[in-house]
Amino acid sequence: MQQGPITSGGGVIPWRSAFDLVEGRVQGPLTKLTTSPELRDTVRIARRTRRTAGRLVDRTGAAVLHQLHLPAYRDVRRISRQLTTLEQRVRELSHQIDQDALPPDDAPVAD
């Protein structure tokens, strides 16, 4: 961020001085607000509420779809999660193979 008097091509730009003056005055209180514990708690509560509401809608929607013998989003998610877990396990095994292929840890140390 630019600091101090702003010049362009040698001359001070009047609008810029005014802008910097206002920005300088506003920045402090605004930063105090956006980093305040109160705002943080409000955001946290909003996130939790949204999460809870989402779960409720998801559960209701799934119940309706199951009545119609149709898969719900959560069913698709469950399968996708299982595939992800499988891929993670394969990855872990391949990492172990990689590590075994690298020089041992007691090889001469770079100093």
Place this chain on the structure above:
Amino acid sequence: MTPPSPTDAVSLIQREVDRARLRARNGIRYVTAGGVARVGATPKDLVWQRDRATLWRYRSDEVRYRTPVLLMLGLVSRSYILDLHPGNSLVEHLRNGGFDVFLLDFGVPDEVDAANRLVTYADVYLRGALEAARRETGADTVSGLGYCMGANFMLMQLGARTGHRLSSLVVLAPPIDFRHCAPLIRPLAEGKIDPEELIDEETGLVPAGLIRNAFRSTKPTHEIVQYANLWENLWRDEYLEGHQAMTRWVGDHVPFPGAAFRQYARSIMRDNGFVTGHLRLATRPVNLQTVRIPVFNAMAEFDEIVPLRSAEALAGILPNAPYEELRVSAGHIGLVAGRRCAKVTAPGIISFLSRHSEAA
């Protein structure tokens, strides 16, 4: 203030008319291009890949040092920030300094990466990349360069692996002592926020949007100031592209893998693992007392993400390493991009590395 002479007034008006014309042209270009900047433009080749992690080697015909330099950063930013823009790129500075430059890029994580732990990045990927850099160049050892969280990973590798392949280390803005962390992460460091709350339960990742907003909250007027800067300098062609690159960086974060985030928040932030010495990399203790390679710590005096006091704590936890430090009058971004980087950070790194690298 004395009024300008008629000749001066005419030339002033002429200048403003010229600039207005250029502003209009560049403004149209800016709007129609959608703010797309050329980032990560230095020519490079892919030399190694594991999962989403990739190792790039920058092309150069003027390598003067046999010891390659491997660059890495943490898990919240994209790797192009170290090769931001032609003429404003740390990679370019190092390459022009005669070094064979490699960049380890962790990519953009997805749900499979959500289970990656710190050991995955600081050991599995980093060790693999170091070996690949050695193999590519035929060098015995590699110089490491870690920016921000990337510095943490490099230090973890050094402290946990006695057989590491690093011959010297450069760290830029390393977050070490979390008693002096930025207000942005203080709630995590003080244990007031459970990391679990920030992890999306569907994907297992900390969403990029959450990280972006957290950074925005530290400087809420930053965006509008950037627009003011843009309007002021819109007549300059070279400014426009640099501005686009910088704006892209500031708003371009990647999701943080949940398992690694949990560990980072608990062991490094809350338990202050680097300072207390209780940090572990999987089953291995991270013992920084064993580090004997030369270390260069470049810190930003006005860093709003990693305060100076947090970064300077590194000196105290490396009692046996030849240690040098550089304080740069810049912020977190200015340390690795822009004029301060070109004039202070990059020459400092080049001077350090050239003293600790094998000539070609």
